[in-house]
Amino acid sequence: MHKGFFAGVGQRLLTVCLLVSVLSVGLVKADNTELDKLLQLVDQRLQVMNDVALYKFAHGIAVENVKREEVVLASAIANAGKHNLQPASVDAFFRLQIKLAKQVQTGWMNKWQAQGKSPKTVAENIPDLKTDIRPKLISLGESMVKQFVLALPELHDEAQQVNNRQKISRAISSPFISVKMKHQLLAAMALIQIDSTTPSNKLQQILTNGVIRVGTTGDYNPFSYIDQDKQFAGVDIDMAKDLAASLGVGLELVQTSWPTLMVDLADDRFDVGMSGISRSLKRRRSAFFSQQYAIGGKTAIGRCDQINELNSLSKIDRSAVRVIVNPGGTNQKFVVANIKQAQVIVYPDNTTIFEQIRDQHADVMITDDIEVKLQQRLFPSLCALMPKTLLTYTEKGYLLPQDIALKEYLDGWLAQVKRNGKLERAFTRYLK
Numbered sequence: 001m002h003k004g005f006f007a008g009v010g011q012r013l014l015t016v017c018l019l020v021s022v023l024s025v026g027l028v029k030a031d032n033t034e035l036d037k038l039l040q041l042v043d044q045r046l047q048v049m050n051d052v053a054l055y056k057f058a059h060g061i062a063v064e065n066v067k068r069e070e071v072v073l074a075s076a077i078a079n080a081g082k083h084n085l086q087p088a089s090v091d092a093f094f095r096l097q098i099k100l101a102k103q104v105q106t107g108w109m110n111k112w113q114a115q116g117k118s119p120k121t122v123a124e125n126i127p128d129l130k131t132d133i134r135p136k137l138i139s140l141g142e143s144m145v146k147q148f149v150l151a152l153p154e155l156h157d158e159a160q161q162v163n164n165r166q167k168i169s170r171a172i173s174s175p176f177i178s179v180k181m182k183h184q185l186l187a188a189m190a191l192i193q194i195d196s197t198t199p200s201n202k203l204q205q206i207l208t209n210g211v212i213r214v215g216t217t218g219d220y221n222p223f224s225y226i227d228q229d230k231q232f233a234g235v236d237i238d239m240a241k242d243l244a245a246s247l248g249v250g251l252e253l254v255q256t257s258w259p260t261l262m263v264d265l266a267d268d269r270f271d272v273g274m275s276g277i278s279r280s281l282k283r284r285r286s287a288f289f290s291q292q293y294a295i296g297g298k299t300a301i302g303r304c305d306q307i308n309e310l311n312s313l314s315k316i317d318r319s320a321v322r323v324i325v326n327p328g329g330t331n332q333k334f335v336v337a338n339i340k341q342a343q344v345i346v347y348p349d350n351t352t353i354f355e356q357i358r359d360q361h362a363d364v365m366i367t368d369d370i371e372v373k374l375q376q377r378l379f380p381s382l383c384a385l386m387p388k389t390l391l392t393y394t395e396k397g398y399l400l401p402q403d404i405a406l407k408e409y410l411d412g413w414l415a416q417v418k419r420n421g422k423l424e425r426a427f428t429r430y431l432k
Contacts, residue, residue: 034150035164039171041147042097042185045140046174048133049101053108055129058119063105069098074211074252075138079145081209082268086195090145093188100177100185107176130230148192155190202403206271210249214240215256215270215399219326219350222374222430223276223396226351236274238426239293239417243272246413258350259328262286265399272410273399276368278330289397290410293423296369297390298334301376302357304383311385316364317341324362326350331367334392339366354379368394374431 056063073094080090112122127133154160168186169179206212216224218232227233232253244251254270265273265287279289302310310316316323321342325335326349335344345362347353354375356362364385372384398414400406417423 033154034147035154036167036171038144038147038151038189039168041140041144043172043174045097045137045144046101046104046172046177048136048140049104049174050108051127051133052101052129053105054122054126055133056105057109057112057122058126060119063102063109070250071252072098072137072141074250075213076141076145077209078211078213078252079142080195081205083145083149084195085145085148086193087209089192090148093185093192094141096185096188100181103181104174104176107174148189149194151189152192152194155186155192201405202271202401203405203409206247206249206406211252212240212244212247212249212272213252213254213270214243215254215261215264215273216240216275217257217261217350218255218275219257220276221371222427224274233430235423235426235430236276238429239423240272240274242417242422243274243410243413246416247409257328258326261328261399265401268401271400271406276370276396277399278368279395279397280330280333283399286402288400288402288404288407290400290407290414292395292397293414293418294370294396294427295394296396297394298331298366298392299369299372299387299390300364300366300385301354301372301382302364302385303360303381306363307383307385310364313338313391316366316385319343321364322362323364323366324353324356325365326353330394331365334366338391354382358382366391370431377431 053063055061073091076090076094077087080087154164164186165183168182172182172185216232216236218224218226220234222234223236224232224234237253240253241251254264256264256270256273256275261273261275261277262283264270276294277283277289279292283289300310300313300316310321315321317339319341322345323335323339323342324345324347325332327346332346342364345356347356347362353365357365358379358381369384369390375382376384398410400410414423
C-alpha cells in the first residue's frame with residue numbers, strides 16, 4: 001500500500017514537473033518576441049543614463065545638451081530612412097526617449113545629492129562620455145531603429161495592446177520612469193510607420209531625411225583630425241559643412257577608420273566619405289568617387305639628419321631601416337608592395353605616428369606628400385627625404401555609394417567650391 005501510494009505521488013510530481021517545464025518553455029518563447037527584443041534595447045539605453053549621469057555629476061556638466069540632442073535626432077532620422085521608416089514618427093519617439101533619459105539622469109543626480117555624495121566620491125573608474133558611453137548609445141540607437149521594423153506587427157496589433165502594456169511595464173527597469181511614462185513610450189512606438197514613399201536614390205534620401213552623414217577618420221591632418229576641443233577639424237570637415245549647407249540639410253559626422261572604411265560605406269553607416277581618401281582602382285570596384293580635389297603622391301619622411309642615408313627607396317629598403325606605417329590604407333598597400341628588406345612597423349594611431357620617428361622609435365614613413373609638407377612644419381626635426389620625388393601619383397576624392405544622382409551633385413558642388421576659392425582657402429587655412 002505504501003509502495004503504491006509513493007508511486008502515485010511520484011507520478012503526480014513527474015506530471016507537475018513536466019507541466020512546469022512546458023510552461024517555462026512557453027514563457028521563454030513569449031518573452032523573446034521581436035517586441036521584447038526592442039523593449040530590451042530601450043531599457044538598455046535608459047540604463048546607460050546611469051553612466052551618463054555619473055560622468056556629468058563628476059565633471060559638473062549640465063544634464064541638458066541641446067547640441068548633442070540634435071545630433072542624436074539627426075542620426076535617428078538618417079537611420080529611419082535607411083530602414084524605410086517614416087522619419088517624423090521615429091523623430092517623435094527619440095524626442096520622448098531623450099526627455100526620459102534626462103529625467104533618469106536628473107533622478108540619479110538628485111539621489112546622490114540627497115545621500116550627501118560629492119562629485120569626487122560618487123564613483124571610481126567612470127566611463128568616458130566621448131570614447132565609451134556615446135559609442136554605446138549610438139550602437140543602441142541604430143539597433144533600436146532596425147528592431148522597430150521587426151516589432152511593428154506586434155506594436156500595431158490591437159489585440160495585443162493590453163499585453164504590450166504589461167510587457168513594457170516589466171521591461172523598463174529604471175526607478176525614475178513611471179508606469180505612465182512607460183505607456184507613453186509604447187504609444188510613441190505604436191505610431192511608427194513604414195514609409196511607403198521611400199526615395200529612389202541616395203540624394204533624395206538625404207534631402208528627405210534632412211541630414212547628410214559624412215564618414216571621416218579624424219586622423220589625417222590636414223584633411224581630417226581631432227582638434228584641442230576634441231572636435232573634428234580640417235579641410236574636409238570645412239568642405240563637409242559647406243556641402244551640407246549647399247543641400248540645405250544638417251550634418252552628422254560619423255567616425256570611421258581606414259581598415260573599416262569600405263565596410264562602413266557598404267553597411268550604409270555614412271552617405272559620403274570625406275577624409276583625404278585616395279581614388280584607388282580597388283575602391284572603385286564597389287564605390288563611386290567625386291572628381292579629384294587634390295593631387296599628389298607618396299613620398300618619404302624621416303629625421304632631417306638622415307636625409308643623405310635615406311634619400312632613395314633602395315636606401316630605405318635595407319634591413320637596418322625601420323619603416324612605420326598606419327594600417328588599412330594606401331600607405332600600407334605601398335609598403336607591402338615595395339618594401340621587402342626593411343623592418344616594417346604597423347602602428348595603429350595615425351595621430352601620433354610621426355612622433356615615433358621624431359623620438360627614434362622608427363626611421364621612415366611613406367605617405368602622401370601633402371601630409372609630409374604639414375608634418376615638416378609641425379616637427380622641425382622631420383624632413384622630406386626625397387623632396388623632389390613622388391613615388392606614386394595620387395588623386396583625392398570624396399567616396400560615395402554607386403549612386404549617380406549623388407555623384408552628379410557632388411561633382412557640381414565641388415566644381416563650384418573650386419571656382420569660388422573656398423577649397424583653396426580651406427587648404428591655405430590648414431597648411432599655413
